[in-house]
Amino acid sequence: MNRSSSPHPHPHPHPHRHPQPQPPGLPSLKGVVFASVVGSVLVLAAAVLFALLPGSLSEAADFRAARPCSEVAAAEKGDCLAEWPATVVSTETGRSNKAVTNWVTLDGGAAEPPFRVRMQGDGPVWEKLAPGDRVTVLSWRDVVWAVEAGELRQDTTARPGRESTVQLAVGLTLLVVGTVFLRGAGWLHRRRATRATDTPTAQVVVVMAATLLASGVAATAATVTDTVWLVLLIAAAGCATVWTATALLLRGLARRRTA
Known part of the structure; x- marks a missing residue:
């Protein structure tokens, strides 16, 4: 029995199909x-x-509810708004993350060694301070949150809230x-x-x-x-x-x- 002849006895494999290119403008x-x-x-x-x-x-709410230490009993003085005098030692300007930072170094006398606080902005207190000036420091829970000079007050960056x-x-x-x-x-x-x-x-x-x-x-x-x-x-x-x-x-x- 003769086998039927075929014009293509050895069929060629299909060529490799490349994925179609993504239309221009189509999101990838x-x-x-x-x-x-x-x-x-x-x-x-x-x-x-x-x-x-x-x-x-919660901390911000506690701060807003705090009363001056002169109005509370001695047992509550750890959580009240304290005021005490200090002397300006120096002021300086620095940079933090490309932002200008204003610092003041204060001396609280024998009861408090010199310390440094960062002021919020440059006024109205910081720009007027000079070494030797007397100021009033406002603190709460051992955090200095503002500095007063006469009738002027300026917050520090540590103010609760x-x-x-x-x-x-x-x-x-x-x-x-x-x-x-x-x-x-x-x-x-x-x-x-x-x-x-x-x-x-x-x-x-x-x-x-x-x-x-x-x-x-x-x-x-x-x-x-x-x-x-x-x-x-x-x-x-x-x-x-x-x-x-x-x-x-x-x-x-x-x-x-x-x-």
Whole structure:
């Protein structure tokens, strides 16, 4: 029996198939992963700050409730607002993380060896101080929180309550920006799935501006009031307003492009 002949008795293997090149403008997988990682890290950092917040808020509340030592019993003097005289030894200016820092060295006399405190800003007290000036030191729980010169008073950077304000402001800012990165990662993933390649520059600019505005509202709310629920209410209302306006603006820009 004769075998049927074939014009190709030894079929050639299929050539190696290269993956199709990614269309220009299509979001890359690296971009999706990067946005997801950055967003997750920022949200996690915000969660850590919020977890540390109750301790700082408790200290700030204790400080606001403290009374002058002259008005409390001797047993309570460790947790009252103390005042005592000191003499200016020197003033100096330094730098910390590219920011100007103002320091003053004070001598509390025999009961207190010379010590150095960092002032908040340069006025109204620090800029007027000179070696030999007499000042009044204000302290609470062995922390110098302000210096008085005559009728003028200036806080130090160690004033209780400042740490909680910074933690809340930074935490809210990280939360807003981190959420935007996570939403951006989802947006990029959807564009990859639909193979959409058109990314209007105006859309990116609007989202960036909205992010800055929303984080600015949240941080400002933390600095203008000590009431946490009011800070959260202002931040939530501000973010909702900003993102609603952003969605309406982006929708209007999309209709204008398709018209």
